Structures are given as structure tokens and as C-alpha cells.
Amino acid sequence: MxxxxxxxxxxxxxxxxxxxxxxxxxxxxxxxxxxxxxxxxxxxxxxxxxxxxxxxxxxxxxxxxxxxxxxxxxxxxxxxxxxxxxxxxxxxxxxxxxxxxxxxxxxxxxxxxxxxxxxxxxxxxxxxxxxxxxxxxxxxxxxxxxxxxxxxxxxxxxxxxxxxxxxxxxxxxxxxxxxxxxxxxxxxxxxxxxxxxxxxxxxxxxxxxxxxxxxxxxxxxxxxxxxxxxxxAQHPACALLPAEADAHGVSTLVWHRHRPFHPERLYAALDELTCAAVRSRGRFWLADMPDTLFHWDAAGGALCVESAGPWLDSLPDAAWDMVPPVRRAAAALDWHPEHGDRCQHLVFTSPALERDGLHRLLESCLLTDSEYAAGPEAWRRLPHAFDTLLEV
Incomplete structure (x- = not known):
């Protein structure tokens, strides 16, 4: 306590x-x-x-x-x-x-x-x-x-x-x-x-x-x-997000991927994604800024995107001892052999949620197979579409 x-x-x-x-x-x-x-x-x-x-x-x-x-x-x-x-x-x-x-x-x-x-x-x-x-x-x-x-x-x-x-x-x-x-x-x-x-x-x-x-x-x-x-439980890096559910006309879609977003395609889809559910939140990563954990927080038709600090995998080993145990535990659950704790973990909850269309839209914002194969150095050279939004 x-x-x-x-x-x-x-x-x-x-x-x-x-x-x-x-x-x-x-x-x-x-x-x-x-x-x-x-x-x-x-x-x-x-x-x-x-x-x-x-x-x-x-x-x-x-x-x-x-x-x-x-x-x-x-x-x-x-x-x-x-x-x-x-x-x-x-x-x-x-x-x-x-x-x-x-x-x-x-x-x-x-x-x-x-x-x-x-x-x-x-x-x-x-x-x-x-x-x-x-x-x-x-x-x-x-x-x-x-x-x-x-x-x-x-x-x-x-x-x-x-x-x-x-x-x-x-x-x-x-x-x-x-x-x-x-x-x-x-x-x-x-x-x-x-x-x-x-x-x-x-x-x-x-x-x-x-x-x-x-x-x-x-x-x-x-x-x-x-x-x-x-x-x-509210911190973007280790938030206890809702689980998949579908009952009484209300649905929760949990979308979890280990491939980064293409910054331009995600930026172009923000309005549609924000209005897709009455409430959505989670954490995500952009291909052009692979060390930054971004917080997604949307309600009432408005979206707040902000940096929530570094991904754990981007920190030097010596810094891990200063990270709270709950953060290390959350990272371990998401750990990927290549990308560490970097992931897309977004949750959308709403009555009359159009799950299939939302799923397709999110998938379309990820790097394609050829873009992904180009590797991290090529990803960093992608247009920095979120710079203006993050300066607000």
C-alpha cells in the first residue's frame, strides 16, 4: 500500500x-x-x-x-x-x-x-x-x-x-x-x-x-x-487493458501485432480509427521511431497520442534495475525475439462495433511484407508523419 x-x-x-x-x-x-x-x-x-x-x-x-x-x-x-x-x-x-x-x-x-x-x-x-x-x-x-x-x-x-x-x-x-x-x-x-x-x-x-x-x-x-x-494499471507501458468480449450488442476488439505501423498510413487513418469505438486505448510503435512507446487514448471522438517514454528493449541493460517490476513483467508478456517488447496493443470497446472493418483498417496501416523486409534502417527514413501531432 x-x-x-x-x-x-x-x-x-x-x-x-x-x-x-x-x-x-x-x-x-x-x-x-x-x-x-x-x-x-x-x-x-x-x-x-x-x-x-x-x-x-x-x-x-x-x-x-x-x-x-x-x-x-x-x-x-x-x-x-x-x-x-x-x-x-x-x-x-x-x-x-x-x-x-x-x-x-x-x-x-x-x-x-x-x-x-x-x-x-x-x-x-x-x-x-x-x-x-x-x-x-x-x-x-x-x-x-x-x-x-x-x-x-x-x-x-x-x-x-x-x-x-x-x-x-x-x-x-x-x-x-x-x-x-x-x-x-x-x-x-x-x-x-x-x-x-x-x-x-x-x-x-x-x-x-x-x-x-x-x-x-x-x-x-x-x-x-x-x-x-x-x-x-493505467500506465501505457503496463496498463491492464480489457479482454476480447462480445455480448448484449457490445464488443471489445483486442488487436495485438509485432510489426510496426507505417507512419503515413496510420496518420491518414486516425480519424476513422478514433470514431470506430466509444473508447479505445493502448500502446503502439511507429516504424520511423522504433525506440518510442506511444500511448493511444481516445474517447468522445477525440484522440490523444503522446510519447510514454522508451520501450524497455531500447534501454541499456544497466537501466533495467531502475524499471519497476510491474513494467518488466508487462514487457516479458509481450516479448518478441527480434523486437523485444515493441508491439501494437490496442483495444476498442463500443456498442455496434464493426469488428471486421476495424480489423482490416488496422492491418492496412502496418508495414507491408516488402517494407518490413527492408529493415529498421529503411524504416527510420520513412516520412515522419506524426511530428506535427506530437508537438501539440
Whole structure:
């Protein structure tokens, strides 16, 4: 479990902290209310970033009986999330010092991502016992298909926030080990299957289920979480990507190859590939840049391609000792006798996925047999079609 070094007498050691986030605000608030009821004496902290345009962030502390206190903290560097980070740990320390709180619940504001806040809390010396995203299955597809900027929806956390609704929700969905799922009457089998295929390894617990300290939600909030493993599961080099699946009108295509992409043909196909699925992600390599591991991250009709550092095979042997074991393990699974860990590992998940056409398009972007036979030195001389995109 990831935690900072703390002194034995530090009261923060004795205060478990659970993080509950998600853009589905009604479900998130319901999950927090349920935790407050199920864990007697628990307290929830919430920073409302909606007041940021006025120059402040409003903090609310409440328990099952209602609001205990409110306060304001000024913006830091015109960034509401920065203000949250500056105010959150001191408030948790105050609660820990007062004693008698069996669980502190940090309810994140809509667009705040749980990974960053869980790591801030852990770096403050607290034990994060749960990280949960609240989800309404009926809203899953509308949010993942929403390419609007957060700023357009009044959800930006800073003036420089350029995230979209879709990519923010995707990260909220894919980071935490636990999903609190609403029993939504509007959700159908397709919605629930989409959630299952996007997060097959997540522990799903009902927001509305048996109550009490032993309820599934309370147990998940107090079970403990390995933040390092959660972060590694999102890193492009060793991400735990979904597996092949096809049920209830939803499909996941896993495409894995050991031949490099032709940069020009892949670049020409980006728009079609990006719109082929509601969510796609993974890692890939380009023939003209064989040492660079590229991250593919698409949602809401928008694609982010960026360098995620070197492939392990391109590093000198002496550097391998500095690579985390989880990265070495992931590389071993993909290892090719000629190319090392270089590979194409892309995963596309969507209702009504046109699998055959997508498969053909991806295959057409690889080097042909004659191009492949020309060898790595010839590959490096191919047009650098991605240079402009990577400079953005």
C-alpha cells in the first residue's frame, strides 16, 4: 500500500480515508450519503469548485446528521484543484486530531480525478482505504461519447483546463479498483455490459444494497487499496487493458501485432480509427521511431497520442534495475525475439462495433511484407508523419 513515512504518534495514521468521485454527481452524492449512514461517526469533506470563478473554493464538512461546518479557501494560481490540495490535508489532520472519526470520506467535485487526490492524501501521511467512482450505467455511453470541453460545461478546474467530458470520465472510470453502481431503471443490458467490458477487473458494488457497517459499499471503502498498483494499471507501458468480449450488442476488439505501423498510413487513418469505438486505448510503435512507446487514448471522438517514454528493449541493460517490476513483467508478456517488447496493443470497446472493418483498417496501416523486409534502417527514413501531432 502506498503511503508516506509518518511518525507513530501522528494521529493521521489512525484515520482511514476513502475517496469517492465521478462526474455522475447524483450517484456520487448518494454513495457518500450511504457511507455516512453505514459507518456511524464517519465524516465527509467536499470542496465545491463551482465557486472558483468568484475566486474561492467552498468547503463543506458533514456527517449523517447534516452539515457540521463550512468554509472558504482562496484559489491558488488560478487553479481550483490546487486550492483543494492545499486545503484538504490540513482539514483531514484537524479531523484526525479531534479523534472519534472511524472514516473520513473525501467526496470529489465533478471533474476532479481520483488518482491525483488519492496520491495527495497518501503523501500527507494518511492511509487511503478506498478509492471509488460512482456510476450510473444509463449515463455511461452519453458521457463517454461527449467530446465537449469541460469549460463549456462549467466543469473546468482551472483556466488552463483543456480536458473534455469524455476523457475525464474515462480516467475516473478506469483508475479506481471499486465502482459504486446505481440501480438505474433507465439502464439496460447493453449499458451494464458496456460497463463490464470497459472495467472487467473492477469490483462493482451497489449504491442501494444491504445497509450497515458490513454493507458492500462500506466494506469497499474500508478494504484498503494499493495506489501504486492502481497507477501502474493505467500506465501505457503496463496498463491492464480489457479482454476480447462480445455480448448484449457490445464488443471489445483486442488487436495485438509485432510489426510496426507505417507512419503515413496510420496518420491518414486516425480519424476513422478514433470514431470506430466509444473508447479505445493502448500502446503502439511507429516504424520511423522504433525506440518510442506511444500511448493511444481516445474517447468522445477525440484522440490523444503522446510519447510514454522508451520501450524497455531500447534501454541499456544497466537501466533495467531502475524499471519497476510491474513494467518488466508487462514487457516479458509481450516479448518478441527480434523486437523485444515493441508491439501494437490496442483495444476498442463500443456498442455496434464493426469488428471486421476495424480489423482490416488496422492491418492496412502496418508495414507491408516488402517494407518490413527492408529493415529498421529503411524504416527510420520513412516520412515522419506524426511530428506535427506530437508537438501539440
Amino acid at each position: 502506498s503511503r508516506s513515512a509518518v511518525h507513530p504518534e501522528d494521529p493521521s495514521v489512525a484515520l482511514p480515508v476513502a475517496v469517492v468521485g465521478g462526474l455522475h454527481a447524483e450517484v456520487r452524492t448518494a454513495a457518500v450519503a450511504r457511507l455516512l449512514a453505514d459507518v456511524p461517526g464517519s465524516v465527509a469533506l467536499h470542496h465545491d469548485l463551482g465557486s472558483a470563478p468568484a475566486g474561492t473554493v467552498v468547503r463543506t464538512v458533514r456527517d449523517a446528521g447534516g452539515v457540521r461546518s463550512t468554509g472558504e479557501t482562496p484559489l491558488v494560481d488560478d487553479c481550483a484543484c490546487c486550492a483543494l490540495r492545499e486545503d484538504l490535508v490540513p482539514e483531514l489532520r484537524r479531523l484526525a486530531g479531534a479523534g472519534g472519526v472511524p472514516l473520513a470520506i473525501v467526496e470529489l467535485w465533478d471533474s476532479v480525478e481520483p488518482k491525483a487526490m488519492a496520491e495527495v492524501i497518501a503523501s500527507g501521511g494518511f492511509t487511503v482505504t478506498g478509492v471509488i467512482t460512482a456510476v450510473d450505467p444509463a449515463l455511461l455511453l452519453p458521457y463517454l461519447a461527449n467530446g465537449d470541453d469541460l469549460a463549456e460545461r462549467g466543469l473546468a478546474a482551472a483556466a488552463t483546463d483543456r480536458r473534455t467530458v469524455a476523457d475525464t470520465f474515462a480516467r475516473q472510470l478506469e483508475y479506481p479498483p471499486v465502482l459504486a453502481v446505481a440501480d438505474s431503471p433507465e439502464a439496460d443490458d447493453e449499458d451494464r455490459e458496456l460497463l463490464r467490458q470497459l472495467r472487467p477487473t473492477a469490483h462493482q458494488v451497489p449504491v442501494d444494497g444491504p445497509g450497515g457497517i458490513r454493507s458492500p459499499l462500506a466494506a469497499a471503502a474500508l478494504a484498503g487499496v494499493d495506489l501504486e498498483a492502481a497507477a501502474a
